[in-house]
Amino acid sequence: MKKYFEILPIKLINLKEIIRFSIVILSYILVLLFINIQISFSNWVSFRGNQQLTGVSESQLPEKLDLLWTFKVEDMIESTVTIYDGTVYVAALDGKLHALNAETGKSKWKYDAKAPIKSSPSISDGVIYFGDENGIFHAVDIKTQKKKWLYTTEGEIVSSANFIDNRVLFGSYDGFLYCLNMNSGDLIWKFETEGNVHATPSVWLHKSGDTSTIGNYVIVTGCDSYLRIIDIQDGTQAEMVNLGTYVGASPAILDNQVFCGTYGSEILSVSLDNGEITWRYQHPKLKYPFIGSAAVTGDEVIIGGHDKMIHALSHKTGDPIWTYRTKSRIESSPIVVGERVFFGTIRGLFIALDLTSGELVWEYDTGDPIVASPSVSDGRIYIGNEGGILFCFGKK
Secondary structure (H helix, E strand, O other): OHHHHHHHHHHHHHHHHHHHHHHHHHHHHHHHHHHHHHHHHHOEOOOOOOOOOOOEEOOOOOOOOEEEEEEEOOOOOOOOOEEEOOEEEEEOOOOEEEEEEOOOOOEEEEEEOOOOOOOOOEEEOOEEEEEOOOOEEEEEEOOOOEEEEEEEOOOOOOOOOEEEOOEEEEEOOOOEEEEEEOOOOOEEEEEEOOOOOOOOOEEEEEEOOOOOEEEEEEEEEOOOOEEEEEEOOOOOEEEEEEOOOOOOOOOEEEOOEEEEEOOOOOEEEEEOOOOOEEEEEOOOOOOOOOOOOOEEOOOEEEEEOOOOEEEEEEOOOOOEEEEEEOOOOOOOOOEEEOOEEEEEOOOOEEEEEEOOOOOEEEEEEOOOOOOOOOEEEOOEEEEEOOOOEEEEEEOO
């Protein structure tokens, strides 16, 4: 009996240790799962970060940004980089798609398109898509690092790709909007506009008040001055809105509204429900075109222009909230990360503003003009310049 009572506490202690150890292991597993979920959410797989081209990141950035690494290519970088599963993909006018280690900035592999690339790469299901100056649209398998298929258009491709279901959408300077099968590269349909299709098309998932889907549409703003609403299923035009002037910016969609700047010095909001322009904004004195695309949150529409200013407008009314004046033109499309707005300038400055006040909170001189837009993933932000340098910022 004495031996039994001497052994019992030891067994109880062991049991407690086992329980405690099991809780620690379980917590560790949950943390790893959470980290993996966070990483998957933080991938930046297209020009403006999502199908609706809102330019708003779900990632977070450290308050203080340090330069972590740079990577030099042989010609200018005008497109936005894509980040997927720890790899950065940058396309440049050297005609190559470069795959870099996101942690170190070291080259992993490269794909030679044999023509300058201005189109920003987009990724879906392990395949990266982009167009080149010769009018060839490339689908490159990430695992094999080789072309999956090619499709040839009759004009330069600057437009980046967007996706829905098994379809890839993009525009060409031959005046057509294309819809291809993602797996085979076969043409499903193409829609002819009245000018070059420079902008990236946006995807509108049209839902009713009870959130049931009415239909899926592609929205394209073109050099023919029209905003077009096209049925993704068969490529037929459902609506055409005359914007009154040339548009190079890609359309951003939020709450069934499209937002874009124009060469006519205006920022417009268009209702997709009825095709009407709901508001117009124009600076009272400065009349310059807006080249870059807008970033759209639940409260603000933020866009930069050749007037050397970033404008933050009310998403609902178009009334100005704040402006920030730089010393050079802005063609880079801003993105919103947390409470900051990031963009580049033709002078070469990479700038961050406070989202609420528009006050400068950070800047970095890259040394050469920036027309590319920033990308964000896993606590780091990336941007390239016309000197052919890609910059990565984060926390050391």
